[in-house]
Amino acid sequence: MPDGAPVTAVEETYTISQLAEAFELTPRTIRYYEDEGLLAPRREGQQRVYTHRDWARLKLIMRGKRLGFTIAGIKDFLDLYEVGDAQVPQMRFLLNSARDRIAILEQQLRDVQQTLVDLKEIEGLVVDHLARKGALDA
Amino acid sequence: MPDGAPVTAVEETYTISQLAEAFELTPRTIRYYEDEGLLAPRREGQQRVYTHRDWARLKLIMRGKRLGFTIAGIKDFLDLYEVGDAQVPQMRFLLNSARDRIAILEQQLRDVQQTLVDLKEIEGLVVDHLARKGALDA
DNA sequence: CCTTACGTTTACGTAAACGTAAGGTCAGGG
DNA sequence: CCCTGACCTTACGTTTACGTAAACGTAAGG
Numbered sequence: 001m002p003d004g005a006p007v008t009a010v011e012e013t014y015t016i017s018q019l020a021e022a023f024e025l026t027p028r029t030i031r032y033y034e035d036e037g038l039l040a041p042r043r044e045g046q047q048r049v050y051t052h053r054d055w056a057r058l059k060l061i062m063r064g065k066r067l068g069f070t071i072a073g074i075k076d077f078l079d080l081y082e083v084g085d086a087q088v089p090q091m092r093f094l095l096n097s098a099r100d101r102i103a104i105l106e107q108q109l110r111d112v113q114q115t116l117v118d119l120k121e122i123e124g125l126v127v128d129h130l131a132r133k134g135a136l137d138a
Numbered sequence: 139m140p141d142g143a144p145v146t147a148v149e150e151t152y153t154i155s156q157l158a159e160a161f162e163l164t165p166r167t168i169r170y171y172e173d174e175g176l177l178a179p180r181r182e183g184q185q186r187v188y189t190h191r192d193w194a195r196l197k198l199i200m201r202g203k204r205l206g207f208t209i210a211g212i213k214d215f216l217d218l219y220e221v222g223d224a225q226v227p228q229m230r231f232l233l234n235s236a237r238d239r240i241a242i243l244e245q246q247l248r249d250v251q252q253t254l255v256d257l258k259e260i261e262g263l264v265v266d267h268l269a270r271k272g273a274l275d276a
Numbered sequence: 277c278c279t280t281a282c283g284t285t286t287a288c289g290t291a292a293a294c295g296t297a298a299g300g301t302c303a304g305g306g
Numbered sequence: 307c308c309c310t311g312a313c314c315t316t317a318c319g320t321t322t323a324c325g326t327a328a329a330c331g332t333a334a335g336g
Binding site for chain 2 (some may be wrong): 066068081083094098101102105109112114115118120123129130135
């Protein structure tokens with residue numbers, strides 16, 4: 001390894017449409033997330049330059065969306081990942097937020113599991129019914 | 139048991155505001171669900187009369203909302219519980235719907251679990267940080 | 277130099293899920 | 307008889323999460 005060489009290479013970057021395609025979003029949506037404070041890409045001239053960090057945040061955003069959270073809710077959630085250098089009062093606040101969120105998720109976990117049980121029972125009933133009618137081919 | 143007496147007593151009913159209070163909704167919201175076809179209460183004059191069945195459906199509606207489903211999505215979901223007397227093509231359709239929904243829920247299950255892991259790790263970090271500052275009292 | 281492609285801002289449009297106000301109905305009580 | 311309370315309908319307003327159109331900048335290629 002050459003002396004003085006940066007440990008992380010030039011750091012790969014992405015354009016807005018690259019991100020958009022990767023996550024199946026529109027550029028409009030990504031800019032909207034920026035307006036709402038979920039992303040803060042660097043600028044090169046007027047163009048946005050996204051890094052691996054933005055990629056990771058977008059992954060979290062998509063997960064939050066699948067869980068039905070609002071954009072504002074996702075923003076709060078993302079802030080939790082930024083524990084870095086907070087002061088004690090801010091830390092306490094983060095702790096409470098995290099615990100609130102955990103409680104919600106645990107409820108959601110129960111809901112998902114129960115709904116899966118229900119749906120699989122329905123699936124069984126339907127399959128049964130179709131079998132009795134001899135209509136269970138393709 | 140008197141001969142000819144109905145097995146189920148007079149069947150308990152609810153007014154719209156009773157339901158609203160029980161589920162922490164407004165009457166407006168419950169009427170809206172009716173507009174969207176999620177509920178179809180009997181009428182007595184102009185007043186809506188809700189039964190135990192409506193109560194059960196509302197429970198499912200609330201669960202769907204906690205899972206982040208849209209009203210239309212919840213309606214489709216509720217229809218799955220009405221497997222009763224469907225014909226074969228309808229049955230096939232229901233089966234597909236149920237299986238699609240199951241796939242979504244299984245993804246959601248993974249998302250919830252992963253998010254819980256993340257958040258609990260964050261919680262641990264924060265607690266640690268606070269402990270090191272000797273600020274872990276209240 | 278002109279077009280094409282991709283980016284930008286600004287701003288109005290829209291669907292979903294209700295909130296909220298206005299006004300009407302009807303049973304029970306004083 | 308009138309009032310109150312709880313219900314009703316109609317309809318416009320509001321927030322969220324983007325879509326979409328207009329108008330412009332800029333770098334690459336023919």
